[in-house]
Amino acid sequence: MTITQQDELDGLKAIGRIVANTMQAMARAMEPGMTTRELDDIGRALLDRDGATSAPQSAYDFPGATCISVNEEIAHGIPGNRVLAEGDLVNIDVSASKNGYFADTGGSFRLGQVTPALDQLCRDGQRAMQIGIAEVRPDKPLANIGNAIGQFAAKRGYTLIRNLASHGVGRALHEYPEEIATWPNRDKRRIHAGLVLTVEPFLSRGARWADTRSGDDWTLYATPSAPAVQYEHTIVATTRGTIIVTLPG
Secondary structure, three states: OEOOOHHHHHHHHHHHHHHHHHHHHHHHHOOOOOEHHHHHHHHHHHHHHOOOEEHHHHHHOOOOOOEEEEOOEEEOOOOOOOEOOOOOEEEEEEEEEEOOEEEEEEEEEEOOOOOHHHHHHHHHHHHHHHHHHOOOOOOOEOHHHHHHHHHHHHHOOOEEOOOOOEEEOOOOOOEEEEEEOOOOOOOOOEOOOOEEEEEOOEEEOOOOEEEOOOOOOOOEEEEOOOOEEEOEEEEEOOOOOOEEOOOOO
């Protein structure tokens, strides 16, 4: 989507706040002994309350209102009977639509005490996303996003998942430009003013790919097996600076 007028930006900001508030509320509510289905029920109720529709359900018939991935699961985890425990790494991905506008956000959250290495990975994952967002400027190559993130990751000894990419969003959950790399690349496409996209790197301590396993066609796992985190915002490129629409408020 390309923003051309204020009412479009207002609509995008409205659904952006909803998904951000939902994700943060879910993160605050999670506790040891809770199932991922119970956590998803909280997200579903919040989206319903605010008049929003789950995007993965409406667009892809995903079996949950939100995606909840725990530890070895790094994306598209199906809410179910899995019980959360102290020390878990929980990724919550919330995308939804309202009044024809879509927004997408995600984050990896520590449940209670975790190892110092995992805590550092989470902080660096957020930093990697911020570095990518800083590269979103009109007339600049999309490749700058992944190249900057890749430089940051390499300096700190991290790897990046290379088959889960950022994407255009706004009037649909996934739209042009598709497959925006968050790893070093030579993408020749350029950013234009008003472009709406996500920035969502997956930072890991050794994994390079995301793969399904036997059991379901949704849940993705790190390959080789290693901790991985993801942080995601929906943003708008403007000549006056980048607008992050998925902020709580």
